[in-house]
Amino acid sequence: MALDKIGIAKRIAQEVQDGMYINLGIGIPTLVANYIPDALDVVLQSENGLLGIGQFPTEEKVDADLINAGKQTITMRDGSVLFDSAESFAMIRGGHVDLTILGAMEVSENGDISNWKIPGKMVKGMGGAMDLVASAENIIVAMQHTSRNGESKLLKECSLPITGLRCVKKIVTNLAVLEVQQAGGFKLLERAPGITVDEIREATAGKLIIEGDIPEMKID
Amino acid sequence: MINKVIKNASEAVKDIPDNAVLMLGGFGLCGIPENSIQALLETKVKGLTCISNNAGVDDFGIGLLLKTHQVKKMISSYVGENAEFERQLLSGELDVDLIPQGTLAERVRAGGAGIPAFYTPAGFGTEVAEGKETREFDGKMYLLETGLIADFALVKAWKGDTAGNLIFKGTARNFNPLMAAAGKITIAEVEELVPAGDLNPNEIHTPGIYVQRIFEGKNYEKRIEQRTVRS
Numbered sequence: 261m262a263l264d265k266i267g268i269a270k271r272i273a274q275e276v277q278d279g280m281y282i283n284l285g286i287g288i289p290t291l292v293a294n295y296i297p298d299a300l301d302v303v304l305q306s307e308n309g310l311l312g313i314g315q316f317p318t319e320e321k322v323d324a325d326l327i328n329a330g331k332q333t334i335t336m337r338d339g340s341v342l343f344d345s346a347e348s349f350a351m352i353r354g355g356h357v358d359l360t361i362l363g364a365m366e367v368s369e370n371g372d373i374s375n376w377k378i379p380g381k382m383v384k385g386m387g388g389a390m391d392l393v394a395s396a397e398n399i400i401v402a403m404q405h406t407s408r409n410g411e412s413k414l415l416k417e418c419s420l421p422i423t424g425l426r427c428v429k430k431i432v433t434n435l436a437v438l439e440v441q442q443a444g445g446f447k448l449l450e451r452a453p454g455i456t457v458d459e460i461r462e463a464t465a466g467k468l469i470i471e472g473d474i475p476e477m478k479i480d
Numbered sequence: 481m482i483n484k485v486i487k488n489a490s491e492a493v494k495d496i497p498d499n500a501v502l503m504l505g506g507f508g509l510c511g512i513p514e515n516s517i518q519a520l521l522e523t524k525v526k527g528l529t530c531i532s533n534n535a536g537v538d539d540f541g542i543g544l545l546l547k548t549h550q551v552k553k554m555i556s557s558y559v560g561e562n563a564e565f566e567r568q569l570l571s572g573e574l575d576v577d578l579i580p581q582g583t584l585a586e587r588v589r590a591g592g593a594g595i596p597a598f599y600t601p602a603g604f605g606t607e608v609a610e611g612k613e614t615r616e617f618d619g620k621m622y623l624l625e626t627g628l629i630a631d632f633a634l635v636k637a638w639k640g641d642t643a644g645n646l647i648f649k650g651t652a653r654n655f656n657p658l659m660a661a662a663g664k665i666t667i668a669e670v671e672e673l674v675p676a677g678d679l680n681p682n683e684i685h686t687p688g689i690y691v692q693r694i695f696e697g698k699n700y701e702k703r704i705e706q707r708t709v710r711s
Contacts, residue, residue, distance in 0.1 A: 349582030
């Protein structure tokens with residue numbers, strides 16, 4: 261069965277390693293924080309000026325002056341630090357953030373990503389996404405493999421306005437885990453439970469690389 | 481110490497003329513200059529260019545100035561929470577320049593720091609790069625982006641003193657310190673105004689040299705966009 265949003269978040273959480281500084285985008289990426297094993301010590305960066313995002317507050321602890329990049333009220337963990345927006349993006353641009361997890365509308369087989377604009381329909385702005393994808397070394401994309409009407413979002417070339425070129429390394433969709441190859445192509449690493457290689461091939465418009473047996477994802 | 485105290489928001493913004501270029505601090509509705517925005521509604525100044533990460537919501541923040549058609553142009557990174565904004569944008573009433581958030585922050589920082597332009601990788605290969613100079617450094621491509629300054633910067637701090645020194649709280653800091661330095665005239669509103677000497681110099685975020693006018697704001701609503709609590 262295809263994964264739901266929580267399944268995608270749980271699978272991405274398996275990519276997190278001890279000691280990482282991580283930036284989580286809005287949407288499914290934000291959910292990843294809920295499934296990072298307690299044994300791992302990681303620090304979450306919020307691009308509006310915080311390292312060390314904690315849990316959501318209790319009703320009494322809600323503070324209008326403390327929000328995440330999705331404008332949700334949050335708390336700070338012990339060891340947190342606050343800073344201005346230029347400092348925040350200096351961290352991002354300077355390559356100090358170890359892992360960036362963000363959503364996408366489309367990804368191309370050479371790692372281009374589109375996630376900020378649908379011409380004539382949605383013009384909300386790119387926020388910090390272009391800065392993140394231009395500088396992060398380690399980008400994982402969380403997305404649906406196909407659109408609501410079944411069209412592939414893993415393409416030869418992106419059709420929507422680009423957010424960044426050749427930057428996506430790994431993709432976790434509702435159907436599969438894939439790795440973008442240097443020479444181009446989506447290398448299939450894992451299948452969602454019960455999903456066949458043929459189903460993934462059917463849902464992937466870009467070049468799909470299949471080598472040997474493809475294991476099923478292990479998700480609790 | 482030079483005393484920069486102004487009586488209230490109305491006094492602080494009364495000489496902002498039509499067609500002025502403004503910077504307004506804040507991320508979402510967090511750390512926005514609520515009192516100065518309210519005062520601008522009263523002066524009815526128009527044709528404003530507003531440089532601000534977001535455009536408020538329909539009935540709060542910069543959204544209030546959009547509703548009264550006082551804004552001619554917005555320079556922002558994300559404007560997704562404002563239906564009136566989207567309507568004015570799609571109908572062509574409002575001119576909008578969308579730029580990456582880190583580029584916006586650095587352009588404001590550079591403007592305030594006397595740096596005319598800098599290279600950044602953000603936006604290379606995208607619409608943002610159209611018409612911009614590009615250059616390769618160590619095998620990677622970068623865009624030349626220019627520094628930004630404003631006629632007036634409207635910022636909000638937690639505490640300030642009569643010399644214009646500012647301390648921010650939580651994530652309400654965001655663009656405020658950068659914009660304070662990039663305004664030809666910077667108007668700071670603070671929740672608590674104290675005499676010079678009361679703030680610990682070790683803890684000041686924005687030195688008073690950047691601030692020309694300071695006043696103690698009142699009736700802060702501090703509206704929350706996404707009140708999220710632990711279940």
